[in-house]
Amino acid sequence: MPEQANIVLPEGSLEKQTTTLNLGPTHPATHGVFQNILEMDGERIIKAESTVGYIHRAFEKLAERRPLYQITTLTDRLNYCSAPLNNMGWHMTCEKLLNVKTPKRVDYLRVIIMELSRISDHLICNSIVGVDTGAYTGFLYVMQYRELIYEIYEEVCGSRLTTNMGRVGGFERNFSNTAFQKIEQFLEEFPKVWKEFENLFMRNRIFIERTKGTGAVSAERALNYSFTGPNLRAAGIDYDVRVHAPYSSYEDFDFIIPVGTTGDNYDRFMVRGEEVWQSLGIIRQAYQKVQAFKGTDAEVYHADAPEYYLPAKADVYTKMEALIYHFKIVMGETEIPAGEVYHSIEGANGELGFYLISDGGRSPYRLHFRRPCFIYYQAYEEIVRGTMLSDAIITLSSLNLIAGEMDA
Amino acid sequence: MPIHNDHIKEKLNAQFGDGIISWDESSDILSLEVAPSIHLKLLTFLYDEPTLGFQFLTDLTGIHYPDQPARELGVVYHVHNLKENTRLRIKVFVPIEKPDVFTTTGLFSGANWMERETYDFFGINFVGHPNLKRVLNVDEMDYHPLRKEYPLEDQTRIDKDDEMFGR
Numbered sequence: 001m002p003e004q005a006n007i008v009l010p011e012g013s014l015e016k017q018t019t020t021l022n023l024g025p026t027h028p029a030t031h032g033v034f035q036n037i038l039e040m041d042g043e044r045i046i047k048a049e050s051t052v053g054y055i056h057r058a059f060e061k062l063a064e065r066r067p068l069y070q071i072t073t074l075t076d077r078l079n080y081c082s083a084p085l086n087n088m089g090w091h092m093t094c095e096k097l098l099n100v101k102t103p104k105r106v107d108y109l110r111v112i113i114m115e116l117s118r119i120s121d122h123l124i125c126n127s128i129v130g131v132d133t134g135a136y137t138g139f140l141y142v143m144q145y146r147e148l149i150y151e152i153y154e155e156v157c158g159s160r161l162t163t164n165m166g167r168v169g170g171f172e173r174n175f176s177n178t179a180f181q182k183i184e185q186f187l188e189e190f191p192k193v194w195k196e197f198e199n200l201f202m203r204n205r206i207f208i209e210r211t212k213g214t215g216a217v218s219a220e221r222a223l224n225y226s227f228t229g230p231n232l233r234a235a236g237i238d239y240d241v242r243v244h245a246p247y248s249s250y251e252d253f254d255f256i257i258p259v260g261t262t263g264d265n266y267d268r269f270m271v272r273g274e275e276v277w278q279s280l281g282i283i284r285q286a287y288q289k290v291q292a293f294k295g296t297d298a299e300v301y302h303a304d305a306p307e308y309y310l311p312a313k314a315d316v317y318t319k320m321e322a323l324i325y326h327f328k329i330v331m332g333e334t335e336i337p338a339g340e341v342y343h344s345i346e347g348a349n350g351e352l353g354f355y356l357i358s359d360g361g362r363s364p365y366r367l368h369f370r371r372p373c374f375i376y377y378q379a380y381e382e383i384v385r386g387t388m389l390s391d392a393i394i395t396l397s398s399l400n401l402i403a404g405e406m407d408a
Numbered sequence: 409m410p411i412h413n414d415h416i417k418e419k420l421n422a423q424f425g426d427g428i429i430s431w432d433e434s435s436d437i438l439s440l441e442v443a444p445s446i447h448l449k450l451l452t453f454l455y456d457e458p459t460l461g462f463q464f465l466t467d468l469t470g471i472h473y474p475d476q477p478a479r480e481l482g483v484v485y486h487v488h489n490l491k492e493n494t495r496l497r498i499k500v501f502v503p504i505e506k507p508d509v510f511t512t513t514g515l516f517s518g519a520n521w522m523e524r525e526t527y528d529f530f531g532i533n534f535v536g537h538p539n540l541k542r543v544l545n546v547d548e549m550d551y552h553p554l555r556k557e558y559p560l561e562d563q564t565r566i567d568k569d570d571e572m573f574g575r
Contacts, residue, residue: 053544060529061553065560096436223490226465226518237490244493340435342467342486342497353467355484368469370486378521407544 018046021389025054029393031128032403036380036392043388048381052374056407063367067332068094068168068308071367076162078371079405082121082348083163084113084153089345092247093354094168096341100305105293106170107249109301111286112183113156113165114248114345115279119190120149121348122230122272122279125400129269130201132397133210138197145190148182155179169309170302180287187284194280198273208266215383215395216264225379228372229350231399234271235263241346248345252289253282265391265398272400307334332362349373349400373405411460411494413438419460423453437486439497447500448510454487454496455515462487462496465512468522470530472555473501480504481532485512502532511537529554 024035033054039047059074066074075086088110095102102110123146127139150160155178157165166172201207217227222235232239240257242250258274260267293300302309306325315322328334338360344353353370376399384392413433420428420440427446432439442450454462467486474480479501488495500509511534512519523534524543531552534540542549551558 053542053546056544058553061558061560221517223464224517226516226522239490244490340439342437342495344466351466353486355467355469355486357471366471368467370467374521374525375518378518382517 017041023392025051029132029396030401031397032401032406034377034401034403034406038384038389038392040389043390045384045387045389045392048384048392050377050380052377052403052406054407055403059408060367060369063364065363067329067334067362068336068364069329070332071364072166073162073164075369076164077404078369078408079121079347079349079352079373079402080161081124081402082117083161084117084165085121085345085347086352087163087165088114088248089343089347089352090354091166091168092345093341093343093356094308095303096343097339097356097358098168098305098308098336100169100303100308102170102248102303103300104249105290105297105300106302108252108286108289109171109175110166110248111250111253112283112290113153115283115286116149116152116183116186118279118348119276120146121400122276125348125397126201126269126272126276127197128397129211129265129394130207132394133207135200135204135207138200142193142197145186145193148186148190152179152182152186155182167302167309169305172310174299174301183283183287187280187287191277191280194273194276201269202273210391211265211269211394211398213262214265214387214391215268215398216262217379217383218263221379221382222263226375227350227379228375229347230268230271230275231263231350231376233257234260234267236261241344241351245344247343253285255282265394268398335360335362336364344370347372349402349405350376369408371405371408373400373402374408377401377406409492411489411492416460416494416496419457420450420453424450435497437495437497439499441499441501444500444502444509447498448512448515451485451487451498451512451515461489461491462494464488464490465516465518465522466495468512468519468526470526470532470554472504472530474556476501478503481507481530483509483526483532507532508535509533510535511540513537528552531555 019040021038021040023038024030025033035051037049038045063071072087072090075090076083078086123142127142130138153163154160155176157163217235219235219237222232236259238257238259255278258271260271310329311322311326316326336358338358340357342353342355344351350372355368356364357366359365383395424446427443429441454460466488469484471482471484481504482499482501485498502509509532511523521543523537526532527540528542528545529552
C-alpha cells in the first residue's frame with residue numbers, strides 16, 4: 001500500500017499500520033461534546049466514526065408531559081447559539097396548530113429577533129473557522145457585537161443565552177425604547193466591523209489555502225444527505241425555507257439567497273458571510289416597517305388569543321375572564337386541539353422542523369424536532385475520509401455543528 | 409408550482425392500488441398511510457417518477473400508538489420535492505411484536521442516522537440498514553424510551569408523601 005509507505009514495521013509484525021486517534025468527546029477543537037474515532041495514516045484520515053449523544057436530554061420525551069409554553073425552554077437548548085430562532089419556530093408551530101393569527105407588527109418584531117440571532121450564530125461559526133485556521137483576533141473582535149445582540153435579547157425578554165423569548169401569539173411585552181436604540185446602534189456599527197472582519201479573511205492567502213477545496217460536499221451528495229441551510233446553499237442549491245414556505249411575513253421582505261458552487265469550507269464561510277449582510281438588510285427593512293406603526297398600532301405586541309396568551313397582570317386582579325385564563329394557562333389546563341402539523345423555519349443551520357402530533361389534552365402526544373445538525377453530522381465521516389486531520393478540524397467548525405442541537 | 413394533490417393521488421393509486429391504506433388531506437401536508445410491504449417501492453417510485461420527484465428526505469421519525477392492535481408502531485416520512493416545492497407525508501405502521509420496516513438508506517444517505525435514532529427510541533427494526541445501532545442512548549440500554557409504556561412521572565401524583573421532600 002503506497003499510502004502507508006511512511007510507516008515502517010519489522011518483517012512479520014502483527015502491529016497494525018495505522019493509528020487510532022480519539023478526537024473528542026471533550027476536545028477544544030470540536031467546540032462541542034461529540035467524539036470522532038479516527039483511523040489515521042500519519043496525518044491523513046482513512047476512516048472516521050462519529051459518536052454522538054453525550055448531552056442527550058430526552059427533550060422529545062419531556063415534551064410529552066409539558067404544556068406548550070413549558071416546551072419553549074426545551075427549544076432554547078437545541079441550538080444555543082441562536083436560541084430565539086428556536087423559540088420563534090416553536091411558537092409558530094403552536095400557532096399553526098391552534099390556528100392563531102399573529103398581527104403584522106408581531107411578525108416584523110419576530111423577524112428582527114430571528115435575523116439578529118441568525119447573525120449571532122453566523123458570527124460565531126465564521127469566527128470559529130477563523131480561530132481554527134489560526135486567526136484568533138477576528139473572533140475576539142466580533143464578540144463585542146454578539147454581546148450587543150445579547151443585550152438586545154436581554155432588553156426584550158430578560159435573558160441572554162437560553163432566552164425563552166416570546167409567547168404563543170407574540171411577545172411577553174412590547175419592545176422598550178432601549179431595545180430599539182440598541183437595534184439602531186447595532187445596525188449602525190456592526191456593518192463596519194463585519195466588513196473589517198471579512199477583509200481579514202476573504203482575500204487572505206493563508207485562509208484561502210486552508211479552506212479552498214477542503215471539506216467539499218457536492219450538490220448531489222448534499223441533497224442526498226438531507227443538508228439544508230448554508231451548508232446546502234454553499235453547494236449551489238438555493239433552498240431557503242424563508243422563501244420556499246414564507247412564515248412570519250417573510251414574503252414582505254426583499255433579500256437574496258446567496259449560493260456557493262463547490263460546497264467547500266471557503267464557500268460555506270462566504271455563504272454565511274453574505275447571509276449576515278442579507279440579514280442586516282432584512283432587519284433594516286423590518287425596523288422601518290415597525291417604526292411605521294403609529295398610535296395604538298404601535299402598542300400591538302401579541303395576537304388576540306386569550307386562551308393561550310397570558311393576560312395582563314392588572315386584568316387578572318380585576319376581571320374574571322382574565323383570572324380564569326391566567327389560572328388555566330399557568331396550571332397547564334388549556335386543552336390543545338387534536339391535530340398534526342409540521343412547521344419548519346430557516347434556522348441558522350438549516351431547516352429546523354417541528355413535527356407536532358396532538359390528540360387533545362394538555363400536552364403534545366408526540367413532538368419531534370428535525371435538527372439540521374444531527375442530520376448533516378452523519379456526512380462528516382464521508383467528507384473527511386482521505387483528508388488531512390488539520391482540514392478535518394476546519395470542516396468540523398465550518399459545518400457549524402452544535403452539540404445541543406445534535407443530541408436534543 | 410406545487411404539485412396538485414389529485415395528481416399525486418392519481419399516480420400513486422394507479423401504481424399501488426391496495427397497498428395504500430388511507431389518504432389524509434385534513435392536516436397541513438398531504439399524507440398517506442401505506443402497507444409496510446410496499447413502502448420502499450412507493451418511496452422509490454416517488455423518487456424516480458419525473459412528474460413527482462420527491463427526492464429530498466426532510467424528516468423521518470417514529471410514533472407509538474399502543475391502542476392500535478397489530479399496527480402499534482409507526483414510521484413517518486416527510487419527503488419534499490424541492491423543485492416544485494411540494495411536501496408529502498408518508499406513514500407506515502407495523503405490529504410491535506415484529507416491527508420490521510425496510511430501510512431507505514439506499515435512496516437517501518441522510519436516512520442513516522434518522523433510522524438509527526428511530527430504532528434507538530422506538531425499537532423499529534430497519535431491515536437492511538448498514539449499521540443499525542443506538543445513536544443517542546448508551547449501547548447497554550435494553551429498552552426503547554419513547555414508547556408509551558414508559559411514562560414520565562406524573563407531576564400531580566399524590567401517592568408519594570415524603571415528609572422531607574414533600575410535593
